[in-house]
Amino acid sequence: xxxxxxxPYGRAGGGSRRGRRxxxxxxxxxxxxxxxxxxxxxxxxxxxxxxxxxxFTDARSGRNTETSFVGLENFAELLSDGDFWESFRIxxxxxxxxxxxxxxxxxxxxxxxxxxxxxxxxxxxxAVVPWAMPPVVVGLMWRxxxxxxxxxxxxxxxxxxxxxxxxxxxxxxxxxxxVWTGMPQTTVVLLAGLQNVPxxxxxxxxxxxxxxxxxxxxxxxxxLRPVIVAITSLDxxxxxxxxxxxxxxxxxxxxxxxxxxxxxxxxxxxxxxFFGYAATLGVxxxxxxxxxxxxxxxxxxREGD
Amino acid sequence: xxxxxxxLALLGYVVFLAFPLLWLLSTALKTPQEMAALDPTWxxxxxxxxxxxxAFAEQDLVGAGLRSLVVAVATALITVALALPAAYALARFxxxxxxxxxxxxxxxxxxxxxxxxxxxxxxxRRLELVNTLAGLTVVHVTFVLPFALxxxxxxxxxxxxxxxxxAAVDGAGRLRALAAVVAPLLAPGVVATLLFxxxxxxxxxxxxxxxxxxxEVETLPLTLVRFVGPEGVARLGPLAAASLLATVxxxxxxxxxxxxxxxxLMAGAVKG
Numbered sequence: 001x002x003x004x005x006x007x008p009y010g011r012a013g014g015g016s017r018r019g020r021r022x023x024x025x026x027x028x029x030x031x032x033x034x035x036x037x038x039x040x041x042x043x044x045x046x047x048x049x050x051x052x053x054x055x056f057t058d059a060r061s062g063r064n065t066e067t068s069f070v071g072l073e074n075f076a077e078l079l080s081d082g083d084f085w086e087s088f089r090i091x092x093x094x095x096x097x098x099x100x101x102x103x104x105x106x107x108x109x110x111x112x113x114x115x116x117x118x119x120x121x122x123x124x125x126x127a128v129v130p131w132a133m134p135p136v137v138v139g140l141m142w143r144x145x146x147x148x149x150x151x152x153x154x155x156x157x158x159x160x161x162x163x164x165x166x167x168x169x170x171x172x173x174x175x176x177x178x179v180w181t182g183m184p185q186t187t188v189v190l191l192a193g194l195q196n197v198p199x200x201x202x203x204x205x206x207x208x209x210x211x212x213x214x215x216x217x218x219x220x221x222x223x224l225r226p227v228i229v230a231i232t233s234l235d236x237x238x239x240x241x242x243x244x245x246x247x248x249x250x251x252x253x254x255x256x257x258x259x260x261x262x263x264x265x266x267x268x269x270x271x272x273x274f275f276g277y278a279a280t281l282g283v284x285x286x287x288x289x290x291x292x293x294x295x296x297x298x299x300x301x302r303e304g305d
Numbered sequence: 306x307x308x309x310x311x312x313l314a315l316l317g318y319v320v321f322l323a324f325p326l327l328w329l330l331s332t333a334l335k336t337p338q339e340m341a342a343l344d345p346t347w348x349x350x351x352x353x354x355x356x357x358x359x360a361f362a363e364q365d366l367v368g369a370g371l372r373s374l375v376v377a378v379a380t381a382l383i384t385v386a387l388a389l390p391a392a393y394a395l396a397r398f399x400x401x402x403x404x405x406x407x408x409x410x411x412x413x414x415x416x417x418x419x420x421x422x423x424x425x426x427x428x429x430r431r432l433e434l435v436n437t438l439a440g441l442t443v444v445h446v447t448f449v450l451p452f453a454l455x456x457x458x459x460x461x462x463x464x465x466x467x468x469x470x471x472a473a474v475d476g477a478g479r480l481r482a483l484a485a486v487v488a489p490l491l492a493p494g495v496v497a498t499l500l501f502x503x504x505x506x507x508x509x510x511x512x513x514x515x516x517x518x519x520x521e522v523e524t525l526p527l528t529l530v531r532f533v534g535p536e537g538v539a540r541l542g543p544l545a546a547a548s549l550l551a552t553v554x555x556x557x558x559x560x561x562x563x564x565x566x567x568x569x570l571m572a573g574a575v576k577g
Contacts, residue, residue: 035390040406040454043387043447044413047428051420063430105318112315119315126322132559134508136526137548140533141329150541152328155345180325212307234414241417244510248530265419270515275423282420289415 054279061273074280084281086256087264090171091285094260095240098178102239103232105179106186111216113187114194131184139248142177165254174249174258181245182238186231193227194220229300233293240289261285333357333545340541356542357550360532363543365520366550369528373507376438376524380445380506381499384453387446389495392457393483397466407458410451421447422515429516441516441524445506452505453498460494461487497562504555525551 055074059067078084109127113120130138145152146163154160163173201219210218243262246252252259252267259267261281269278327347332340334352360366395403425444426435434440464487472482510526517523523531529551532544 035387035394037391037402037406039387039391039450040409043450045409047421047424047447048413048416050424050427051416054423059427108314109318112311112318115311117311117315119312119319123315123319123322126319126326128559128563129322129326129556132504132555133552134510134526134529134555136508136510136529137552140529140544140548141325143533144332144541144545145325145328147541150332150340150345152324152345180321183322237415243418244526247511247514248533262417262419265417266511266515269419269423275427278419279423282417282423285417286415286420293415 051279052283054276055283056280057276059275059279061269061275067276070276074277075284077277078280078284083256084264087259087261088288090257090259091240091261093171094175094178094242094258095236097175098182098239099232099236101175101179102182102186102235103228106183106190107228109183109187110190110194111220113191127187128184130181131188133181135181135244136248138177138181139245142180142249146173164250167254167257170250170254170257174246177245177249178239178242182235186235189227189231190224193224197223225300229297233296236292236296237289240285329545329548332541333549335542337542356546359540360543360547360550363540364528364531364547365523366525366528366547369523369525370551372438372522373525376442376445377503377506379438379442380449381502383442383446384449384502385457385495385499388450388453388457388498392454393461395454396458396461407455410454413451418448418511422512426515435516436518436522438522441513442506444512444516445509448509448512449502449505453502456498456501457494460491460498463494464490500558500562504558507555 056069056071057067058070058073059065109123113124113127133141143164144150148154148160148162148165151163153163161169163169166173197220201223202215205215205219240260241262242260243266246258246260247263247266250258252263262285265278265281265285268274268281331347331349333356334354335346335349336351336353336355339346339349339351391406395407422444425447429435429440429443432440434443468486468490469482472486473479508526510530513524513527517527520528520531529544529547532540532547
């Protein structure tokens with residue numbers, strides 16, 4: 001809006017005076033862009049480019065090891081590495097299920113918070129607390145909940161389950177924690193999106209006699225679409241790159257059942273010292289994430305038309 | 306009927322969100338005997354603060370807390386000092402270079418952290434900065450900078466350009482216009498970004514795990530994990546007590562910036 005409003009004004013005032021002012025301004029701009037470009041180049045582009053290049057080398061952690069360029073060798077090894085594929089599968093199950101559950105749970109909560117209900121204040125506060133907590137504390141807290149002896153769940157259900165060490169229960173148990181931690185951001189963004197839906201749209205369909213379900217389906221959801229696409233994409237990226245939470249909960253166990261790709265990469269790099277191989281893993285995950293996001297965004301854009 | 310269902314659903318959410326927090330609090334106040342009891346109790350029968358004392362006795366919480374504080378404050382200050390001029394430039398001068406830079410900030414979020422930490426670790430090792438708080442600060446700045454840049458750019462854009470130009474036309478000069486007109490309007494955004502950077506650094510675990518090897522230089526998240534021994538046999542009471550204490554700074558700062566963070570995230574999420 002402001003950009004549109006400014007333009008005609010700029011044109012009307014256009015003349016030699018404006019032309020003269022332009023010169024020094026864009027020069028100053030370049031000088032000012034330098035502080036913008038230098039930190040981005042040094043702290044973000046530099047390490048990432050270095051990291052990506054490492055994926056094509058046999059870099060090791062030792063101080064005096066020779067590093068040489070090995071081309072696509074790491075990638076070939078990765079593709080035939082059963083442990084990687086297992087970790088990759090777990091990562092996709094984790095990433096997709098946490099993102100989907102997070103979205104559904106947060107949408108429900110956001111819809112409730114958007115209404116005039118009594119408990120709303122409490123729920124609003126509770127809904128952002130996990131966001132502020134250190135992931136390590138979240139992990140430790142849930143270990144207390146899942147604890148086989150002094151934990152809450154076994155006491156509640158009268159069961160005798162070691163939730164985080166059970167081969168089939170560990171991943172679902174960890175997914176629940178993932179949903180719990182990630183709900184705040186998603187809820188807050190969806191709620192803000194809900195509050196931006198123009199009231200007139202609801203009034204228009206109410207006149208047509210639409211019930212709450214049709215109002216949700218025909219007005220809320222289409223209006224919310226850009227917000228939903230943005231936040232679920234972000235959530236997926238964040239979830240697939242999760243490390244701290246699961247490291248504290250299970251360290252990837254039992255028997256690798258919760259070893260997300262980042263835990264795998266961490267072990268390869270900092271336990272076994274295969275820097276190059278771990279970087280390859282990072283690049284592979286990036287490619288997969290970009291592919292999934294690309295497909296998702298492309299489909300959403302096509303349906304949106 | 307529909308209203309009752311809504312309340313039921315909301316209550317379900319409240320329970321799901323609150324019960325781990327309450328359990329943490331409950332565990333922190335329990336005696337070891339009560340924890341070992343077969344039937345877990347929500348409200349400790351004989352509440353005790355002994356776990357807090359034990360937590361301080363068992364691990365160097367004060368030292369770790371101070372080290373976390375040093376790293377988080379340094380990270381916040383350096384990040385904002387680097388990001389503020391950058392954000393201003395990106396918000397005001399929309400050339401190709403600026404577009405590429407801000408596009409990169411978004412794209413860089415997709416890359417997993419291993420791709421950043423390995424090269425940084427190698428560079429820090431060459432500079433003899435592994436195992437030092439300075440090294441961890443460098444890594445944290447790298448990690449926080451993109452989002453801080455994104456947040457600050459949003460706040461700069463919210464300051465009307467006309468105000469600045471009016472001051473400049475009055476003969477104030479660009480820098481004086483910035484100091485007198487833009488700075489006060491930008492201050493709340495800068496504070497929000499400082500606090501956000503602080504929280505990110507205070508909470509961060511993975512980089513600390515990689516960079517810091519000795520107990521003498523550990524930050525708080527690493528020390529907390531230490532309560533869970535190598536066999537996973539934890540002293541639960543002190544663990545819960547220490548966890549609660551470690552959360553307080555983040556929670557307080559977060560309460561202050563919550564609203565602003567929301568608008569920052571929205572600007573990032575929707576405007577693209």
